């Protein structure tokens with residue numbers, strides 16, 4: 001397993017993250033446990049911010065909170081001077097509860113409800129990223145009722161396909177997201193938006209996909225957006241002060257993954273903007289980006305306790321852990337791959353190839369196929385790396401399994417940021433209708 005950030009093997013032969021022995025974390029908090037290397041999260045934040053500072057352009061780096069959203073994470077994002085993307089009332093509520101400055105919140109989503117729009121306008125968030133014509137009308141109407149003018153970007157689909165897994169591409173024409181650039185609906189949307197009394201059009205947004213390993217896609221998107229901005233200026237005399245080029249910056253999950261350094265992605269984007277807008281005498285816009293995975297992905301590690309083994313001679317050896325698709329649905333959803341190691345026997349040589357199964361009632365509940373490990377024993381601690389993004393965020397209570405705790409580790413200290421769910425959390429929202437309540441029955445004989 002590749003050791004990310006502050007992860008290392010200590011002199012006891014144990015995995016250590018943020019200066020804390022993984023076996024000590026297991027004793028203190030139990031398993032499964034999500035562990036975040038806080039220094040690495042902050043390092044990633046700073047890589048984005050300093051790359052933009054070096055560009056000389058105005059910018060906002062907005063953390064796409066859907067990757068991992070808890071109140072303590074909002075504190076880090078605020079402290080690092082970044083903005084925050086939310087896509088639901090629940091994410092917005094979390095940010096506001098954490099005291100995140102509303103003017104740095106951007107609201108995304110292809111079907112924002114009237115209630116969500118009201119909540120966000122009342123909180124005076126910084127910007128709505130409008131996805132479709134219905135939302136344009138709805139947002140203008142609600143803003144009008146509240147006598148406010150709200151900032152908007154329009155999400156456009158630039159027709160750029162990121163080279164990544166099919167399920168997580170969103171920039172192509174056949175997408176549920178955004179106004180299509182190719183068929184003229186983006187142009188109509190700009191016209192309509194600029195005519196609404198209660199909307200302040202800042203510019204356009206494009207997000208071309210996820211886990212992207214090259215800069216070409218971002219360059220092409222910047223080029224298309226610039227050409228569109230020039231056309232809009234010519235036809236409608238509307239200037240975009242802001243261009244948002246989304247997220248999707250790749251990270252290293254597996255040995256063969258080759259993401260670029262953050263600074264390389266950012267430089268490609270800012271250079272492409274300078275080139276394409278500069279060539280047309282267009283006032284250089286402020287650039288926004290929205291990294292999610294690349295902020296938290298490689299900073300997360302999940303610790304499990306190993307339980308049962310099923311050995312099918314000549315076929316496969318299954319090793320089961322005390323979690324699975326409930327804490328990490330990505331292998332089942334996207335065939336995502338992960339690396340792992342025995343955290344309590346980190347220096348031992350691999351001896352056999354095994355597959356790591358979860359404990360859910362689902363054959364597809366597999367975390368890793370065919371990984372080399374030392375001979376495992378019941379009670380060993382399995383560490384799966386790179387689980388910081390879209391793991392806790394996508395966790396479920398399938399099989400009524402309680403969601404794990406989350407801890408941040410840094411400089412030898414661990415802090416709980418999400419408690420492990422209790423049995424009461426599991427039944428807390430259940431209601432037994434009066435007519436089904438148990439009555440003491442008198443049994444006649």
Ligand SMILES: *Cc1c(COP(=O)(O)O)cnc(C)c1O
Nearest residue numbers: 064207210247248290291292293
């Ligand atoms: C998911 C998403 C992001 C973040 O994507 P990552 O791959 O996690 O960086 C950014 N912007 C939008 C609009 C998204 O939907």
